[in-house]
Amino acid sequence: MRYELYYWPGIQGRGEFVRLALEEAGADYVDVVRRKGGMRRMLKMLASKRLEHPPFAPPFLKAGPLIVGQTANILLFLATRHRLAPANEAGRLWVHQLQLTIADLVAEAHDTHHPIAASLYYEDQKAEARRAAKAFIAERIPKFLGYFERVLERSGSTFLAGRKLSYVDLSLFQIVEGLRYAFPRAMNRTERKFPRVVALHDRVAARPRIAAYLASKRRIAFNEDGIFRRYPELDA
């Protein structure tokens, strides 16, 4: 069965966490909206009154008759099929808990450039964004990365949960990538305090399937339409 991933084209965004899991699993999938007619199909599904489980927003994944939405929920679904999380309940919940903490971080990273409203232009909330980014860099990046550093220390492994890679390792890789893109100066100062997080990032990047993906055209470059945006004025 070929998975169908539905997500906004042209950005990594939240879809990237799903792409990384599909790539690491070697799963057969198509990134629907990057193909001709895909946007129309996605918008039709979002507006549908007939779908049994209508998604609120992209990304969502079609797996045969099943449509699964919400990034962390998609990963929960994929994990059981592709061994991307421990099989026992405690381990599964733990990985999911970490993923939901990543989701919180992603939302906060987005809000640094859109603190007032997602519907307004960045230019219309630039002053507010500067204040929001300042607090995010000073308080939130260290708090989140410090937490994952502590989890890695406690796990006694090179992965966050147990001795094997799980989807949240892929997501933490993506967080480091995104923060480095958006806040290169701040991360240059900060990331050395979190050597285990950086080492995990490097290990994930070197995994054969991930390395092949990152070098391929399937990996969209970071840009200023995504969640992680490089606005030098926010990288103080």
Add this chain to the structure above:
Amino acid sequence: MRYELYYWPGIQGRGEFVRLALEEAGADYVDVVRRKGGMRRMLKMLASKRLEHPPFAPPFLKAGPLIVGQTANILLFLATRHRLAPANEAGRLWVHQLQLTIADLVAEAHDTHHPIAASLYYEDQKAEARRAAKAFIAERIPKFLGYFERVLERSGSTFLAGRKLSYVDLSLFQIVEGLRYAFPRAMNRTERKFPRVVALHDRVAARPRIAAYLASKRRIAFNEDGIFRRYPELDA
């Protein structure tokens, strides 16, 4: 076994979604931090380097040896034990997907009064809060409630997912409660457009265990330290 719920005292906050599930299940639980010495215990656990699964933030639930964090993840865990979600995978994922959409709404509701940083006082981001709340009321409340209205219409039942109550029904009840508290004028104009959502709220409120809980001292009143805050200047 008695569950131990750890959450900030004095507010409903995110802990309330867990409390509602525990109450509806008739589960035996203690709200640890509302008891003597509870705050010290919670802070110790949050700072611990020895816990196998250290939580990032409250709420978290201790269930015997297991510690489960992140609101939606706690509900996922409780659902399998207390039949608060369908037993089949598709139904479980669907309820969780809806819960994660609720979580997004909760974060956005919080950010109406703290758009710049959670670490700053409301007074230091009041002008920004006014702009954020205006967009939230005009765009986001209708979008979210409209979505849940559509889900209820499509479910063909009085509940969001299937013919039986699930934890996300309890959470949507709490959303209506919170929005009515924080934005009484806006909700008075808006909620009539979402009759199924309002009817679900009323049905949940009338359930014997929920009604008993709401009338008890265990239900903390809404106040201006929580997620839903009544600042008249934001209720335009």
